[in-house]
Each structure stands twice: as structure tokens, then as C-alpha cells.
Amino acid sequence: MLPTAPAALLLAFASIASAAKLPSYIKPCKADRKLNECALKRGREIIPILSKGDPSIRVPVLEPLLLDRVDLKPQGSLELRLSCYNCHVHGLSKAKLLDISLDLRKRHIALKLKIPRLMVIGKYDVLGKVLLFPITGKGVANLTLSDVDVEAALGYRLHKKKKEEFAEAIKHQVKFDAADFKISLTNLFNGDKLLGDNMNLILNDNWKEVLNDLKPSISSTVGQIIVTIINQIFELIPYSQFFVKN
Ligand SMILES: *[C@@H]1O[C@H](CO)[C@@H](O)[C@H](O)[C@H]1NC(C)=O
Numbered sequence: 001m002l003p004t005a006p007a008a009l010l011l012a013f014a015s016i017a018s019a020a021k022l023p024s025y026i027k028p029c030k031a032d033r034k035l036n037e038c039a040l041k042r043g044r045e046i047i048p049i050l051s052k053g054d055p056s057i058r059v060p061v062l063e064p065l066l067l068d069r070v071d072l073k074p075q076g077s078l079e080l081r082l083s084c085y086n087c088h089v090h091g092l093s094k095a096k097l098l099d100i101s102l103d104l105r106k107r108h109i110a111l112k113l114k115i116p117r118l119m120v121i122g123k124y125d126v127l128g129k130v131l132l133f134p135i136t137g138k139g140v141a142n143l144t145l146s147d148v149d150v151e152a153a154l155g156y157r158l159h160k161k162k163k164e165e166f167a168e169a170i171k172h173q174v175k176f177d178a179a180d181f182k183i184s185l186t187n188l189f190n191g192d193k194l195l196g197d198n199m200n201l202i203l204n205d206n207w208k209e210v211l212n213d214l215k216p217s218i219s220s221t222v223g224q225i226i227v228t229i230i231n232q233i234f235e236l237i238p239y240s241q242f243f244v245k246n
Contacts, residue, residue: 022241023056031243036101040199041098044109051093055069058232063093067122070221076213078094079128087122091115091227095150107156107167115148118178124185131206135199139187145211147179152226164238169230174223176215 009133022028026046029038060066067087092115099112120173124141128134155171183203190198203210 010120018103020237022237024056028242028244031104037102039100039102040097043100044166047095047097048093057236059229064088064090065092065225067225072214072221074128074213076209078130078210078213080126080130080135080213081128081217082124082126082141082214084122084124084143084163086122087120089118089120091118091216107158108153109156110151110153113148113150114151115150116146118148119165120144126185126188130202130210133199133202135188137185137188137190137196137199139185141186142182142184144182145178145180146160147184149178150176150222152223154227155229158239165183165240166237167239167242169227169234172223172227174226176219176222178211181211183207183210187206 027036027042029042050059051063053059065088067089068085070087071200072080072082072084072086094117095113095115097111098114099110103109120141120143122141123139125138127136151174153171153173154169156167156169158167159167160166179219183200185196185200185203188199
């Protein structure tokens, strides 16, 4: 993933945003013993609203999320180099927050999400090998994941800017798994239908291996997107505003 891709996409909002206040639909929580419970409840309320995007806090439209370009590099036994251009990611608005845990002392946030279906549609090109078969092509891709479990963790630091304290995400880790992965690549092998149909069958028969291979690359892409969005919010809104004063 080129970190510049989501950055460029999100920067479009940078000049619009000047507010240093949380929008009214994001209600802060008390930093007490029930913080996690409160964050879970509020988080669940916010997801469908935030999915529509909010320029006032520089959140892009998340349903669908548009990514200029994603380059996935293989890490395992396959040699599948897959790039997606003008990728539309559908399904984020249906994400269900299962768990969130905030550790303000350690400056650490961990959360679990379940996404029923994630459909990525875009132009692709691919080059490489799948189980010894060469693969090449350029066309339209439909990559659909079902029952996606996501675990994300984020470390942040605090810094002062004009006497106010702001948070900044500095570390992230994303892990995910899916119950199913459907792959459809049109126009493989310059449009050779027989070879293309065969390769789509091979990819789908071996989706677990394909997914495992792409996982580290997808995880780091997702992590970068999350951090980019969160930091754009963090940069704008002082840390204290995320909590109700006791
Ligand atoms: C993408 O693939 C999924 C799973 O096969 C299918 O349900 C969906 O209709 C496809 N979407 C498009 C736009 O082709």
C-alpha cells in the first residue's frame, strides 16, 4: 500500500476543517471505571453516522470507501502481486463494534469489529504465480470477504500545541480473519476465457491460501487507513474533549 494514496484522498478535506470541536453526535465519555462500556455504546452509535463521512472532522465517506490505489504484495508461498485502482470498499457501515478497551494510562486502544460482508470492487492488475500456474491480467476485480473479524490495536502519544494537549497515533496493529473469500477477476490472460475461468476457479478453490498470502499486506493497508483517519481527527480536536470532566 502506498501511504500516499489514502493521505491524498483525505487531504481534500484538510482545508475545509477548522472546527476544533467534536460534532454533536459524538458524545464524550467519562474517564471513569465505566469508560469502556460507555465507549462501546457510543462507538456503536457513531459507526453508521460516521460512515457517511464528515468533512468537519476530516472523515471521508466510508460507505463506500474509495481508495485510489492499493498494492498488495505477497508474503507467503504464492507469488501474487495484485494492485487495485479506484477501489470501492463496500460494507464498512455495517461493521459491528464487539469490544473496545481504552487504557488511558498506557495510551492504548484495542477494539474488535465484525463486518458481515466486505466487497471490494475496482480495476486491477495482477502478475505472478498461483500454485505453479502463472497468472497475468488486467480488468475488473470483485473481492468479497464474509464474516470478517477484525482486531485492531493502537498506541498513541500526547503532545502540546498552543497550550492544548493533542493525541497522535504512533503504533498500530491490525489482524483479521474471514469465513469466506470470493474472488472474481475479469479479463485474465488478455481475455482468454478458458484460461481466465480456470484461474478464477483455482483462486476460489484455494481462497484460504490466497487470503493468507495477502493478509499481512491487507492488514498493514487497513492499519494505515485507520491511523490516517484517526490522526486527522486527533490533530484537530484537543485530547480533553474526548472525555467528560469528572
Ligand atoms: C461481487 O461478488 C459477490 C460474491 O460473489 C456477489 O455477491 C456480488 O454481487 C458481486 N458484486 C458485483 C458488483 O459484481
